[in-house]
Amino acid sequence: MIIRSWRATNLQERDTEYRDAVERTVLPHLAAMAGYLGTLWLRREVDDQFEYLVLTCWDSMETVRSFAGEDPEHAWVPEEIRAALEEAGVTADHFELAFGHELQRLGGVDGAWELP
Numbered sequence: 001m002i003i004r005s006w007r008a009t010n011l012q013e014r015d016t017e018y019r020d021a022v023e024r025t026v027l028p029h030l031a032a033m034a035g036y037l038g039t040l041w042l043r044r045e046v047d048d049q050f051e052y053l054v055l056t057c058w059d060s061m062e063t064v065r066s067f068a069g070e071d072p073e074h075a076w077v078p079e080e081i082r083a084a085l086e087e088a089g090v091t092a093d094h095f096e097l098a099f100g101h102e103l104q105r106l107g108g109v110d111g112a113w114e115l116p
Contacts, residue, residue, distance in 0.1 A: 001037065001057055001058070001059065001061060001096070001097040002057070002058045002059070002061055002063075002064055002094055002095070002096060002097070003055050003056070003057055003058075003095045003096075003097060004055070004056045004057075004058060004064055004068075004092050004093070004094050005053060005054070005055050005092060005093045005095070006053075006054045006056075006075050006089050006091075006093075007051065007052065007054075007089040007092075008051075008052045008054070008055055008085045008087060008088045008089055009046075009049050009050065009051050009052070009085065009086050009087045010047060010049060010050050010052070010084070010085045010086050010087075011048060011049055011050075011086055012045070012048055012050055012053045014084065014085075014086070015043075015050055017084045018052075018081070018084040018085060020084075021080045021081050021083075021084040022041075022081065023076045024080070025081060026078065026081060029078075030056065030067075030090070031043070032103075033063070033066070033067050034063065034066070035058055035059040035060060035062075035063030035066070036056070036057075036058060036063070036067070037057035037058060037059060038056075038057050039042045039054065039055065039056045039057065040054070040055045041053075041054050042055070043079075044053070049086065057097075061094065062095065069091065072092065072094060073091050073092060073093070073094075074091065074092070075088070075089050075090050075091055075092045077089075077090075
């Protein structure tokens with residue numbers, strides 16, 4: 001498994017705008033991609049902003065290239081997403097999953113924007 005990481009920041013009051021844009025633009029696109037395995041959107045509060053770390057999971061680097069293009073380090077950021085953020089990262093990093101532990105427990109977070 002390949003995990004692609006990307007970062008962005010936003011003002012806290014624009015979080016809903018960003019989430020709505022992700023649901024309209026990004027999620028349908030990802031769901032239609034062969035080899036796409038899922039995503040974790042992480043966020044943390046930094047002063048009056050949220051910093052996001054987005055981890056998309058793929059079955060191979062070939063699949064990542066079918067999503068991102070020939071330069072997989074270049075971030076895919078649709079204009080609607082870019083407009084909803086204060087700062088959108090321009091690069092993405094890729095990691096091969098070396099091992100995991102009890103990942104089936106993550107099943108409870110599928111599709112959830114809700115926070116515990």
